[in-house]
Amino acid sequence: MRTKAISLVSTATLALTLTACGGGGGGDDKSVTVTMWGGQAQEAHVASYFNPWGEEAGVKILQDSPTDYAKLDAQVDSGKVNWGLVEVEPNYAETACAEGKLEKLPERVVTAAQEAEVDPAQMNDCALPILQYTFSIAYNTDTFGDAHPTNWEEFFDTEKFPGKRGFWKYVTGGIFEAALLADGVAPEDLYPLDLDRAFAKLDTIKDDIVWYDTGDQQVQLVASGEAPLVQAWNGRITQAAKAGEPVANEYGENLISYDQVVIPKGYKNADLAQDWMVWFLENPQAQADDVEASGYGPASPKAVELVPEDIRPDVAGGADVNDQTATLIDYSYWAENYADVTERFNTWIAK
């Protein structure tokens, strides 16, 4: 009997503690929790366009990181949603939106996006683009001082440009698009991707591929010369170059990508989060500030004009980069094929 009583008490205490923890996160009335990928980029975004809005609207900005789709799904499924504005990849947003896990954008946000001239291809029913970047050819300026690859065909040419190639170990990381462009597929014919052809092209340089998982790794790979050529996120390379590393971006046939921001279904302060969306769209200056601080391109083209002239050539969404762009990555294709291609990719990569 005694044991039973004690275990009951212990269980009750534990249960209480758990509930207290679970309930505590959501917090006070006027707050919005912003969840992004973390690091310096998140600091820049929060400083440029979350905190200024919070001060203006009297809303407390709380932060979490990194974005984790499993956690987001679990929050929505359990009905305890702590995350308000979450930075996600567009293919996830499309899938999750269709599954009813995200709040739909209200009319006022859609209108504001139109007025801000946001590319409709970068929107969906639940998601707003928050930033753009592009998959560029990053190269080591010491290794390739005179001539460097200027398109994906040359990037795949290991005879003309010897050395390891770095790719993101991630199917939506632009690797298949680059392989097909290198193999002579016209940009407008890329989607749906001819995966057999892409894998065949990748097979030709497989031994020379080095895989990276993070933004820091790609900079290390190019800067150290371990992989003097990397299909990279342009902002990371720009910032490393600014810090004096021997790296540079080549924008020939760059592949534009973007991140979106979504509101998980059932978030208690969804209306506040939507207020922020409108404010964000109506404030190109805040976006321009973020471009300077984070190295990412802005969601609305209007912001590009407000960016200082010297950094404009490296802004995804700006004319200098966009004139050389091969295509915008088609995340609808990826929403549909992500799981299958991931499985095939993993099998291929481990062979």
Next chain:
Amino acid sequence: MSLTRSVTLEKSGRPGTRSGGPSRLRSKLRLDGWGLLAVPLLVFLLVIFVGPLCLLIAKSFTDPTVGFENYQKIFAEPLYLKILRNTFVTALVVTVVTLLLAYPYAYLMTIAKPFWRTILLLLVLVPFWTSVLVRTFALVLLLRDTGVLNTIAQDAGLISEPIAMLRTLRGVVFGMVQVALPFAVLPIYATMRGIDTRLTQAAQGLGDRPSGAFWRVFVPLSMPGVAAGMLLTFIQALGYYITPAMLGGPKNTMIGELIVQQVSTVLQFGFAAALAVILLVTTFVLLAIAGRFMNLERMLMGRS
């Protein structure tokens, strides 16, 4: 189970003196008095370990559909079997290398003077107290093609081309052994310290050569520590995630990485749960096989 063990251990001075009695279960668990202190831990384990484990097993059979689909998928795809095999092979290699390094090291600690023993102990423990993540990042800088080791060897003219260590099994083993070393050195050292040195002296006194006394007397007596170190290293190594993820290439993927990938990028919880269950079951099977050849409980629990 753990309750029985911990209580038995405390009273190991006179094992099994009181058996039978009015309440069999009560006397079996010895839940009177001090034994109650173990109850909070038991409840804690139930809530944070046994419960979730049951949920996990249930999920592997129910998500996304009820049945054995997830398990069929594992056995239908050669890649997953390869990763599973890779996991056990890597863990085995790591265990062997770790033991080969740990045994002489622990022996050195037992025969060293107190001052040097402290130094040796610190050398094992200081990395143990440092974050695995930090150490692994440091190893990346050390091992990569343009890293410290390769640069020095190249500048010294020892090698002309960098030796690939990062993204190979070599790199993974290097990193994992480094993490596992304390878990092998400490139990082996603890056992060796308990060995009565007069026994080897007696063996020599009875005419054995020093090496014979070492191999025939000292080594067998140190086996409980070796078994403990081996099991700790091996079972731990099976679940490694960060080290192989950072130091290995795609060909060195271990099951921990695959599970993370399934949970956090592809969001297939049921499949990830099935992988975890397979790992758990395989580990149990291996332990059972090991148990047939050695008395695990005595080796791990007892020093006698």
